[in-house]
Amino acid sequence: MDSAAQIARRTTTGRLAGVLFIVGALASIPANLLFRHPSVGVLNHVLVAVALVSGLGCLLAPWDRIPDRVFHLVPVMASAEVALTVWAVGKHGPVYEWFYVLVAVFTAYAFDSRRVIAAHMTFCTAAAALPLFYGGGTSQQIARIGVFMPMLWVATVAVLHLREGLVRRQSELADLVRRDPLTGVGNRRLLGERLPYELARHRRTGRELTLLVLDLDDFKEVNDTLGHPAGDRLLCDVAAVLAGTVRAADTVIRHGGDEFCVIAPETGEEDAVALALRIRSALLTVGGTPNPLSASIGTAIFPQDGQTPEILLGAADTAERWAKSHRSDQLTLT
DSSP, rough: OOHHHHHHHHHHHHHHHHHHHHHHHHEEEEEEHHOOOGGGGHHHHHHHHHHHHHHHHHOOOTTTSHHHHHHHHHHHHHHHHHHHHHHGGGGGGGGGGGHHHHHHHHHHOOOOOOHHHHHHHHHHHHTTTTHHHHHHHOOHHHHHHHHHHHHHHHHHHHHHHHHHHHHHHHHHHHHTTTOOOTTTBBBHHHHHHHHHHHHHHHHHHHOOEEEEEEEEEHHHHHHHHHHHHHHHHHHHHHHHHHHHHHOOTEEEEEEEETEEEEEEEOHHHHHHHHHOOOOHHTTTTTOOOSSSOOOOEEEEEEEETTTHHHHHHHHHHHHHHHHHHTTTEEEEEO
């Protein structure tokens, strides 16, 4: 099933295709009046009508309910309509060949796969080369198409390069707003996104999930005696240790100050205890503190300890505070 982002993008590009079809049709009307070939004058008007209908269809289509494979028909239809228009106007056809550039731009923007883009552009350039077959292949046609066809590919590559750069930048920015700027692990925003998603997934599968909250012990003493830069370095070291200790499927988050969270999917009580003990052992390897580093850890398990993000986080936080007040046992399950 397509994701909401994929459906939204397909809808946007579908609307863009509609606009391009309509713009091309409207631009053809005055040109047809000037360049209409006597033997195919009616066909010119039919092609304009077809382009307008295609544009309205793309604008009004329910792209959220249309399979993705149907979307591939859009550049094919566009290339075919341009090819028919070039043929219909006869000797003035080169004026309309520039519409292939719109097809190239749309194709490079609409599809992610380079292989798919190459396939569509191969069809587009083949359509652009048709005048060589029905026009006799004069030296002027060969020269014109020999220059025009590479330009289509250059336009495609240029748009593709720009789009992929924008997508990478957007992905980087989206990742940055979900990362703690000091430690590089997830922040509260990521927690607010990932925890509801995981709870919904585990609710469907009926599996358990563990939310672990840990608070560093005596962190204020580090700041007071060694200074805040040392405290910042300690937080970075702790984040690195946590990221290296948990599984690849787990998510480490700095919840605030010296408090961290770990979302551990597919984890029940026994595995939650083992994870917490691994974390406590790993924290002992962190240097730069007057005493061996320890943390008060509280865990809450879905669904028995809470079935919403707020309740589960509250349960884990309560368990962590209880562990903080009972320093002899710094691991608590709710």
